[in-house]
Amino acid sequence: MAWVNWKHLFYGLLVIVGFVWSIHITGFDLTKLKALANMVDFLSNWFPLQLEVVPRMLEASLVTLGMAFLGSILGLIFALPLSLLAAKNTAGRFYRGSRIFLSFFRSIPEIVLGLMFLTVVGPGPFAATLAIIVHNSSVLGKLIGELIEAADKGPQEAMKAVGAPSITRALFGIFPQIWPNVLSHYFYRFEVAVRTSLILGLVGGGGIGQQLFIHFKTFQYSTVAVDVLLIMLIVIAVDFLGSRVRQDVM
Template sequence: MKSAPPPPPRAFGTLVLLAALLALVVASFASLPLQWAAFLTPEALGSAAEFLSGFTPPETDPAFLAKTGSALWETLAMSLVGTLLAAAGGMALALPAAGRAGAALRGITRVLLNILRSIPELVWAALLLVAAGLGPFAGTLALAAHTSGVLGRLFADALENTEPLPEASLRTNGASALAAFLYATLPQALPQMLSYTLYRWENNIRAAAVLGVVGAGGLGQMLKYHLSLFQMQSAATVVLAMLLLVAAVDAASFLLRRALTR
């Protein structure tokens, strides 16, 4: 009976990387003044219970519920329009980022995508509020700017990972570059692109609910307003509306992704 072959030797670089990551985790915990025991003191538990009790019962006045519903729709519209704009912008940037316009333009576009996605939505909103003013327009543009960087990078990677032989075969048989791309390469990457877009829509729902903190409208702006006035019951209704909206969009996105992968 033959013995099992010895396991392959681990690369030295991999061991060094794992050791560096472990050292970083240990240093992170050691450098932060984490006081875990303070969360379990009677004073902390009593303060938390008193704070949470102020949120009950949620505000159920019909006029306030109608106002909350309007803000909910505004948040949903911000996330949807921002995601659609980002999908269009990401696709436009993905083509040169995938190397279809030369190596130089590929590098420039990749740098631009890095800049777009490295700036958080809140920072984009704070910058765009100066130009666009308070309201959902600035929030929509902020979502579109950040998500364009994310989707552009994901779309470019999806295009680069497609099988090049079908497009090359069409070009060899006389098809134009655009026709070969549309009929051979894009259908390979399109399901993955749609899945990425739906996933980012889920994320943008949460981001749109938070952008109101800086005055970008929607549920976030309502939440900031009522919390600043210590109207906890009204704030509880807004938080519940956020949870329902996120759950509904998550469910819709899951069903759409499952339908696309069948």
């Protein structure tokens, strides 16, 4: 056993057990795919597309885009100071507390946050946006905190050596070097926020997600098709924008 030791074998066994167990518990049975014709039948209901709803659904899509953008950008803005409190090298004695604080908020599913804000501000995009802000502040706070911990110490030392005040030190010694990675995380979270705002539509969060849900429940499949197409367009557009900006920033 030149490459493998008992620990490897143990973990390998664990993966196999987990694999078999999951097949059992999820009813994973490829033979059931024989009924693929059902899906073709279902999808055929989607066409022809209900084109007259496009302008109205486009408007709803813009609402979704707005929720995702505002939610993620405000999340980023709150996350930046939080991240300094969540990194070992900058937080000092606040480290443990802010780590616990962030993981607490991160563990609340966005849909639950959405339902909670709904009771305060009523149904609609505002409640959904608040949920996205809270979730992204805590996720980005943690991720950026980890970038800060891994940042090169050199520029931070140089800033110490010139006698810079402590906040200047963090801003200039740390953020320029991690900025491309911060943006990378941000755009990924923006993309995720688009998908989240769709889910939040299910609980009255507004936007194209809510439309999709309504059309589905009322069997308007040719409109559902329009909704799905628009959603795909938004996700692709955000992804494209993200990769362009990242290229530019490198």
